[in-house]
Amino acid sequence: MICPGCGKPELLFKEHDSIEMHGLECGPYEHFHDEWWECPECGARFTDRELEAA
Numbered sequence: 001m002i003c004p005g006c007g008k009p010e011l012l013f014k015e016h017d018s019i020e021m022h023g024l025e026c027g028p029y030e031h032f033h034d035e036w037w038e039c040p041e042c043g044a045r046f047t048d049r050e051l052e053a054a
Protein backbone atom coordinates (compact mmCIF):
# COMPACT_ATOMS: atom_id res chain seq x y z
CA MET A 1 0.00 0.00 0.00
CA ILE A 2 1.36 3.40 -0.98
CA CYS A 3 0.54 6.44 1.12
CA PRO A 4 -1.67 8.79 -0.94
CA GLY A 5 -0.36 11.67 1.16
CA CYS A 6 3.42 11.44 0.81
CA GLY A 7 3.95 8.47 -1.54
CA LYS A 8 5.75 6.30 1.02
CA PRO A 9 5.06 2.64 0.16
CA GLU A 10 5.07 1.38 3.75
CA LEU A 11 1.64 1.84 5.26
CA LEU A 12 1.16 -0.10 8.49
CA PHE A 13 -2.06 -2.00 9.15
CA LYS A 14 -3.67 -1.16 12.51
CA GLU A 15 -6.77 -2.47 14.22
CA HIS A 16 -8.60 -1.75 17.43
CA ASP A 17 -11.42 -3.53 19.24
CA SER A 18 -13.63 -2.00 21.88
CA ILE A 19 -16.83 -2.93 23.66
CA GLU A 20 -19.29 -0.36 24.91
CA MET A 21 -21.29 -1.54 27.92
CA HIS A 22 -23.96 1.17 28.25
CA GLY A 23 -23.84 0.68 32.03
CA LEU A 24 -25.95 -2.48 31.96
CA GLU A 25 -24.49 -5.73 33.25
CA CYS A 26 -26.54 -7.96 30.98
CA GLY A 27 -26.10 -5.88 27.85
CA PRO A 28 -26.80 -4.98 25.18
CA TYR A 29 -23.17 -4.60 24.29
CA GLU A 30 -21.92 -2.80 21.26
CA HIS A 31 -18.79 -4.18 19.70
CA PHE A 32 -16.68 -1.82 17.65
CA HIS A 33 -13.92 -2.99 15.39
CA ASP A 34 -11.78 -0.41 13.64
CA GLU A 35 -9.20 -1.11 10.97
CA TRP A 36 -7.06 1.42 9.22
CA TRP A 37 -3.73 1.97 7.51
CA GLU A 38 -1.26 4.35 9.05
CA CYS A 39 1.73 5.99 7.40
CA PRO A 40 4.90 5.96 9.55
CA GLU A 41 6.30 8.84 7.50
CA CYS A 42 3.58 11.50 7.68
CA GLY A 43 1.23 9.91 10.26
CA ALA A 44 -1.78 9.96 7.96
CA ARG A 45 -4.52 7.38 8.46
CA PHE A 46 -6.55 5.80 5.69
CA THR A 47 -9.37 3.30 5.60
CA ASP A 48 -9.55 0.59 2.96
CA ARG A 49 -12.28 2.56 1.24
CA GLU A 50 -10.16 5.70 1.12
CA LEU A 51 -7.21 3.81 -0.34
CA GLU A 52 -9.41 2.27 -3.03
CA ALA A 53 -10.70 5.71 -3.95
CA ALA A 54 -7.20 7.24 -4.06
Ligand SMILES: [Zn+2]
Residues within 6 Å of the ligand: 003, 004, 005, 006, 007, 008, 039, 040, 041, 042, 043, 044
Ligand atom coordinates in the same frame (compact mmCIF):
# COMPACT_ATOMS: atom_id res chain seq x y z
ZN1 LIG B 1 2.49 9.37 4.24
